[in-house]
Amino acid sequence: MKIRNISLINYRNYNHLNIELGKDVNVFQGENAQGKTNILESIYYCAFGRSHRTSKVKDLIMWDKKNAQIRVYIEKDRLDKTIDMNLLSDGRKSISVNKVKLTKIGDLLGVLNVVMFSPEDLKIVKESPGIRRRFLDMEISQLDKQYYNALVNYNKVLAERNALLKSRRIDKNILDIYDIKLSEQASYIARQRINYIGMLNSYGKAIHQEITTQKEEIRYVYKSSFSLEGNLKDNLKNELTRKREIDIDRGTTSAGIHRDDLLIFINDVDAKDFGSQGQQRTAVLTMKFSSLEIIKKVKGEYPILLLDDVLSELDLSRKKFILKSIENIQTVITCTGVENIEEYLTGSYRLFNVQNGSIVDGGD
The missing domain is CATH 1.20.1050.90 (RecF/RecN/SMC, N-terminal domain)
Structure with a gap:
């Protein structure tokens, strides 16, 4: 299972975003409060139909907008899947998988498997x-x-x-x-x-x-x-x-x-x-x-592994364990840049620089 593409419209501080993820490690680097965790949250939302940070749908929508959209394209061994989320400021949301609207959150679970680790x-x-x-x-x-x-x-x-x-x-x-x-x-x-x-x-x-x-x-x-x-x-x-x-x-x-x-x-x-x-x-x-x-x-x-600003909380041995263990797992990491994780990554990775709701692909 790999996420190939993420698209966000009016989500948190992202007016419009469309990014291709690398199949191995993806590092989102930037100062605090720039929108790094919002990327992980959008992935998590597509897995569980809920945020790990808030129970209010309205909190996920850009402050002056009436709705937000998330689209995640997943490559799977048997059948590729596209998950679409439409979030409305009145608290409602609609979820579709391959353009088929779901009536229950339970039908979403297992379409995109993730494990998230945060402080x-x-x-x-x-x-x-x-x-x-x-x-x-x-x-x-x-x-x-x-x-x-x-x-x-x-x-x-x-x-x-x-x-x-x-x-x-x-x-x-x-x-x-x-x-x-x-x-x-x-x-x-x-x-x-x-x-x-x-x-x-x-x-x-x-x-x-x-x-x-x-x-x-x-x-x-x-x-x-x-x-x-x-x-x-x-x-x-x-x-x-x-x-x-x-x-x-x-x-x-x-x-x-x-x-x-x-x-x-x-x-x-x-x-x-x-x-x-x-x-x-x-x-x-x-x-x-x-x-x-x-x-x-x-x-x-x-599954997809989401690491939200955890490396700065760990000592060197634990940090090395994580970075050594993710070689065969698509991983999305957020960090402030001070961890210098590229020194410990042995496989391929893609670096994204995040600044105020804008992302620049730093390349492989």
């Missing part, structure tokens, strides 16, 4: 379980549309169950129905999360040891609010029944995959509470590069 990803280790669940959900949804649909259905039923609990007009027969529906969706979601974490461990062990020169071992563990032994559907249903009175008292659902967490251990120590900042960065780096290998295994081809 904000340190939150995956440091902050709340919700951020770690979101990492799992985004990565698995690229690989499995059934997972995404199960997640949508689960969240819908969860919202309805919580609304009933908050109403204080409790109909236990309806609660029984909600518990069955939640358990059906949650059992599939939990199983796929467990499988994904198994692959994270499989690929992550060697990757982490290479980055840390054999000094550290990493381990990922899925922590659930219900038993993961035996029949997951029955386990959650029984747990919901057991906690029903607590849920009625609190007005919220206390068990389910929305309460679960991804634990990260380095040398058997919890990285969230006891890992150094360097260890936490390395843990995220391991997760991202493991995700690349997982997508390659499942999809048969590498």
Whole structure:
């Protein structure tokens, strides 16, 4: 999978942009606030139908315009794809793939696979379980549309169950129905999360040891609010029944995959509470590069790797690891130019100079 062309109209600070990407490494270099990250964001948007920076469509449109457009042309082994996004200032958006309009975001997932690594990803280790669940959900949804649909259905039923609990007009027969529906969706979601974490461990062990020169071992563990032994559907249903009175008292659902967490251990120590900042960065780096290998295994081809201003945050050994590992992966990198990454790139690369919404191709 390779992106050949990106076209932007009225997107962020780009009035009109049309660029051809190189098949290997593409470096977007420039000072801060010039529009480098906007390029990565547009690619990410075409993969997930959402921005990694804002939930508001209006934020993506040039301030004095009524709409914005993104077009990405993708070369794939089986069939080339063109993704078109039309974003409207009233918050609406339309998405087409090869000129066929999509009715659901779920139909977009997997058309363009990407893995993004940005400084904000340190939150995956440091902050709340919700951020770690979101990492799992985004990565698995690229690989499995059934997972995404199960997640949508689960969240819908969860919202309805919580609304009933908050109403204080409790109909236990309806609660029984909600518990069955939640358990059906949650059992599939939990199983796929467990499988994904198994692959994270499989690929992550060697990757982490290479980055840390054999000094550290990493381990990922899925922590659930219900038993993961035996029949997951029955386990959650029984747990919901057991906690029903607590849920009625609190007005919220206390068990389910929305309460679960991804634990990260380095040398058997919890990285969230006891890992150094360097260890936490390395843990995220391991997760991202493991995700690349997982997508390659499942999809048969590498995704696009997006590196948003991360090289300046890493020490020399981690920087060298990244630049050595991307030789066979189309990569889009943003940097301010002070990293001198061309000194470490061994393969071909294309350099783009970015200044105030204008891009000049610096050549190969």
